[in-house]
Amino acid sequence: MRSAAFPRKISALRRLEDSKKSNRPRRKSESMQVLILVGFICRLYVYAEILEVSILLYSVRGPRNQIVALRRAETWTR
Secondary structure, rough: HHHHEEEEEEEEHHHHHHHHHHHHHHHHHHHHHHHHHHHHHHHHHHHHHHHHHHHHHHHHHHHHHHHHHHHHHHHHOO
């Protein structure tokens, strides 16, 4: 009876160790996924800020360039 129960205990201990080992990388991978997600969100925020600034600059520069072009056209037609 002892010989039959002994391998069961060893296999149970191995399964317990394997489950502990398999849990550790999951936690690391989950934290890496969270870091990647946070980095992606930050990158999107930066892109949105750049887009907003470029739209503002275009809205400021756009009419001025059109006014300058109209003045040049007026002087050219005179």
